[in-house]
Amino acid sequence: MRVAVPEKWDLEYDVVVVGWGSAGTAAAVTAHDQGAKVLILEKMAEGGGNTSICGGNIIIPKGKEFIEYLDTLSFKTTEREIIETFVEYALKNGDWIREMGADVQVFRPLEVAYPTMTAGAGFPSVRGAETAVKYNIKGTPEEGKPSQRLWKFLAGLVAKRGIQVLAKTPAKELIPNAQGEVIGVTAEKERKTIHIKARKAVILTCGGYENDPRMKWDYMPVKPLMFLGTPGNTGDGIRMVQKIGGDLWHMSRLSCLIGFKAPEFEAAFWVSFLSEGFIFGDKYGHRFVNEAGIEIHEYYRELSHFDMEKMEFPRIPLWAIFDEQTRRRGALSRGTAGYNRDLYSWSLDNSAEIAKGWILQGKSVAELASRISVEPKVLDETIARYNRSCKAGKDEDFGRPREDLRELEPPLYAIQLWPALINTQGGPRRDKDSRVLDPEGKPIPRLYAAGELGSIWGYLYQGACNIGESLVFGRIAGKNAAAEKPWA
């Protein structure tokens, strides 16, 4: 589709960055430090995107063997030279952060929650896994959660340089010239259309499409999917690139936890358990998985079973059923990450959520079954069978480890859970230089992308790699965009 070149430009910059999260910051700061005049466009009232509400960890591998690890995880969906470039730069993520005035600390949690956010590799049996190391911005809990510290640091880099940010200004279209070069952006500011000239390049860093229902239904492998991340990610960058003939990749890929969706909140709440007294049942009350063994970002794979006779996903939604000790141990949604983190404070003993009806209670298995509309006989057999596994110290059905087994005794509780996106990974296909490609593999001149918008994670996702990737390809995009010769 041809987009008309405007007769008059409202604003002129060397580099225009669309979207202000970690990738946008790395791109803008790098381009600025190379001498470019940079503008950041942000559709929301504030920047941060998913960066400011994620787990806040950054991958900094400890060796080039990380290439083998990621190459295996990619399942050939990402060219090896792109992975090599990523690792080359990711090895220096810590140096870059220190150059920029902050420092990092190793993420070394004691593993007490289910699911577990591992310190290192999400797939420890894969060659090179030992080189996966997560870090976060050095600081204490009093200075904020890791993602808050990360965003404070990144936003500070932009402020310190005086890089202009136009908030509440969503980009609408890319503007190519007759040669197909992207020479500007159309945006909407206070309901008026503005045309912004980009003398050198445009960099798209405006995230994925986790809050676009239509795109999710079209591309995602399980349906429906709730979202945990920013409501601002609605696939804008994808549509802009499609309009000018860009290619797409990794569109069915996602980073997906499980969450509770309260009707009064737009996003879902990420749910995890601080004690082993819980199981998952499908919507009919059948257990279906080793609940303690799911890689935290890959939950959807366990929920994707489709029943061809009933024409449904029987595990969506699922029920988490838990005991009194688990109920009292700590909040099911702990505010570690997610858009709702700062909007609602979940009660520590989950009592407020029971009162709201978000968590359902049963003095007996039969009572709980009736409250969640599951056949009492089925739920009774599910729990009895699970309890027999606990007694035997061996889960014959799903191989849940002995240390993660504890019998469930009434009173019991249930919460309805959905697959809940942290982010999608798909978007414009790009090369190792962050250039956006057309369907023939040719770069679209003066157009770059980085971050979750068309990330390089095409099959299995290693935790902390989205932030790591944003910083890497944001830097590469910023450097290459600043090095372009101005077209005018």
Next chain:
Amino acid sequence: MNSLLLDQRNFVVGASQDRVWRLIGKVIFSSLPGLENMEILDENTFRALLRTQILGFRVPLKLKGKIVDMEPPNSFSVKLFLAGPGGFFKADQKVTFAMTPVEQGKTALACKAAVENMGFLPRLLLLGEARRFARSTFEAIEKRLKDLA
């Protein structure tokens, strides 16, 4: 003040050092009776309520813990700050776990709990309770780890 030993315990578990490291966090938390309302403030800091028997009464203690000196898979310490209801007493404790591989894939564990700071009166009244609590917790940790090994 000099630290005051509450309890120490040494035992051998029939599991590798790596496995013990992977288990130890969950085992500690599942071995603490009456641990409720836990908040994980970041990966190394937590807050919780600990309901425990003191002088025959069930008392809720505010607990804040910070994991320090972490050297996976060899050792770590937990610095604990405990406060009784209405500021009745306050205490700083340090609990250290060291894991050393021994013969035939087994691991030796050394657990040590010490009070680092506690007022005179609480020490007079509660030291015995604190010692009993440390001892029973270490016993529970030993039992659970041996069960799982």
